[in-house]
Amino acid sequence: MRRALDSLQPPLMMTFPSPSSWMIRHMGAEGLRLERKYAVLIREEQRLGRLVSYVGNKEVPLLRLYRYKEAFAFRLVEELIARFGIGRPEDCVLDPFCGMGTTLLAAALRGIPAIGIDRLPVAVFIAQTLPLFFQIQPGEIRAAYGKLKRMLPRVPPAEIAEDVEIMKVAFPENTLQALRRWKAAIEALEPPLREIYRLLFFAILEPCSYTAKDGQFLRLRRSKKLASPDDALLAKVMEAEEDVLRIRALRWELREPSLWTAILGDTRNLHSISFPCAPTALITSPPYANRYDYTRTYSLELCFHFVRDFSELRALRHSLLRSHIEARLDPSEKAPHPAVQETVDFLKEQKASLNNPRIPEMLTAYFVDMRKAIQEWGRVLVPGARAAIVVDNVRFAGRLLPVDLILCEMSEEEGFQVEEILVARYKGNSSQQMGRYGRIPVRESILIWRKRP
Numbered sequence: 032m033r034r035a036l037d038s039l040q041p042p043l044m045m046t047f048p049s050p051s052s053w054m055i056r057h058m059g060a061e062g063l064r065l066e067r068k069y070a071v072l073i074r075e076e077q078r079l080g081r082l083v084s085y086v087g088n089k090e091v092p093l094l095r096l097y098r099y100k101e102a103f104a105f106r107l108v109e110e111l112i113a114r115f116g117i118g119r120p121e122d123c124v125l126d127p128f129c130g131m132g133t134t135l136l137a138a139a140l141r142g143i144p145a146i147g148i149d150r151l152p153v154a155v156f157i158a159q160t161l162p163l164f165f166q167i168q169p170g171e172i173r174a175a176y177g178k179l180k181r182m183l184p185r186v187p188p189a190e191i192a193e194d195v196e197i198m199k200v201a202f203p204e205n206t207l208q209a210l211r212r213w214k215a216a217i218e219a220l221e222p223p224l225r226e227i228y229r230l231l232f233f234a235i236l237e238p239c240s241y242t243a244k245d246g247q248f249l250r251l252r253r254s255k256k257l258a259s260p261d262d263a264l265l266a267k268v269m270e271a272e273e274d275v276l277r278i279r280a281l282r283w284e285l286r287e288p289s290l291w292t293a294i295l296g297d298t299r300n301l302h303s304i305s306f307p308c309a310p311t312a313l314i315t316s317p318p319y320a321n322r323y324d325y326t327r328t329y330s331l332e333l334c335f336h337f338v339r340d341f342s343e344l345r346a347l348r349h350s351l352l353r354s355h356i357e358a359r360l361d362p363s364e365k366a367p368h369p370a371v372q373e374t375v376d377f378l379k380e381q382k383a384s385l386n387n388p389r390i391p392e393m394l395t396a397y398f399v400d401m402r403k404a405i406q407e408w409g410r411v412l413v414p415g416a417r418a419a420i421v422v423d424n425v426r427f428a429g430r431l432l433p434v435d436l437i438l439c440e441m442s443e444e445e446g447f448q449v450e451e452i453l454v455a456r457y458k459g460n461s462s463q464q465m466g467r468y469g470r471i472p473v474r475e476s477i478l479i480w481r482k483r484p
């Protein structure tokens with residue numbers, strides 16, 4: 032696959048700055064207009080390609096403890112902080128889709144106050160729990176393991192959202208019962224060990240289950256070799272102990288707890304959030320417009336702690352940014368940009384060849400939501416603030432949608448100036464799309480904006 036993608040790149044580099052022949056074949060007139068408008072600001076920096084995914088975090092203490100697949104790399108945030116020259120006493124970083132808190136960790140370690148907002152409770156929980164590791168003494172987490180294990184025969188199994196289909200098939204029955212007892216025992220701990228153990232517990236659910244977080248989906252893999260809860264948790268405990276030592280060896284410290292704020296909220300409406308400082312920079316990555324449903328990928332964690340039943344899970348799904356196929360569109364909602372409208376019109380004509388007929392509605396809803404989000408960022412950022420947004424383009428029924436450039440043009444209407452569009456990497460499209468419509472590269476970009484003074 033790597034080879035196949037590399038082979039896509041040379042012709043593309045040669046075709047800049049004007050739209051290439053394959054773009055002309057695979058884009059509508061509005062998409063091409065955007066390509067021409069922004070061509071001078073598009074710059075390849077494929078060195079950043081490794082940093083737009085979570086893979087680099089496997090080596091980073093604390094971040095490696097929980098696999099939040101949609102995270103970007105800690106080093107990317109470090110690099111953006113350096114590029115933006117953030118670090119003056121008045122600086123404050125906002126990540127309005129903070130996920131597990133990668134931005135918060137990188138900023139807070141430099142003594143820069145950081146505020147993260149996310150709508151997914153498990154993401155916010157991880158982002159709120161990572162700073163607690165700075166309060167823990169070496170040996171403390173390991174010491175609690177034996178105590179917890181001794182409690183297991185005595186605790187009644189924890190409540191879970193049993194009516195959610197995936198919970199009925201994700202685990203062998205004895206594993207599910209063991210996990211429920213571990214969960215109940217963990218809830219009896221005192222903070223901050225309780226939160227730390229909860230995080231480690233969430234991290235073992237996937238390896239103990241038949242599920243695999245894979246692409247946009249949580250897949251069932253019946254043939255998977257499963258870890259036992261006792262062993263998997265002990266291994267995580269040892270990893271956490273190692274990290275408690277590593278953060279000391281690296282001299283990582285949180286000078287003040289107030290440097291790190293993670294809030295459960297909706298970035299489409301920030302009115303209810305009281306900001307501890309006025310954000311002078313924004314570093315973030317929104318959900319991609321590719322049918323991604325976080326409430327499915329993280330359903331095991333959600334069903335073990337955050338929702339009581341399927342109706343709560345579904346309500347949560349509908350409260351997230353509408354990047355998924357179950358997105359509901361109000362008839363009064365219209366595509367907020369002509370390039371979206373043209374693609375939606377095209378896709379409606381191609382409905383038979385779409386692998387899901389709801390894709391046009393999802394795209395409209397996605398950009399309506401992103402427009403609201405950008406409006407809010409324009410409102411809360413201080414004048415002159417810089418913003419970096421990591422985003423992926425998408426392709427449906429052979430048609431390329433330049434999500435990066437659409438967001439850029441929408442941002443100009445909300446008070447931002449587009450400074451650069453850094454192409455971090457080119458991705459292939461799904462094998463289904465490639466088979467049917469040919470293989471063409473799809474940009475993953477970092478948008479650099481400045482709020483106009």
Ligand SMILES: C[S@@+](CC[C@H](N)C(=O)[O-])C[C@H]1O[C@@H](n2cnc3c(N)ncnc32)[C@H](O)[C@@H]1O
Nearest residue numbers: 102103128130131133149150151297298318352
């Ligand atoms: C690409 S991930 C960001 C990951 C993050 N950069 C990290 O390193 O962990 C996008 C995030 O947007 C969140 N999200 C979805 N809808 C949201 C909304 N309306 N408001 C805030 N966050 C939302 C998802 O839960 C997800 O964590």
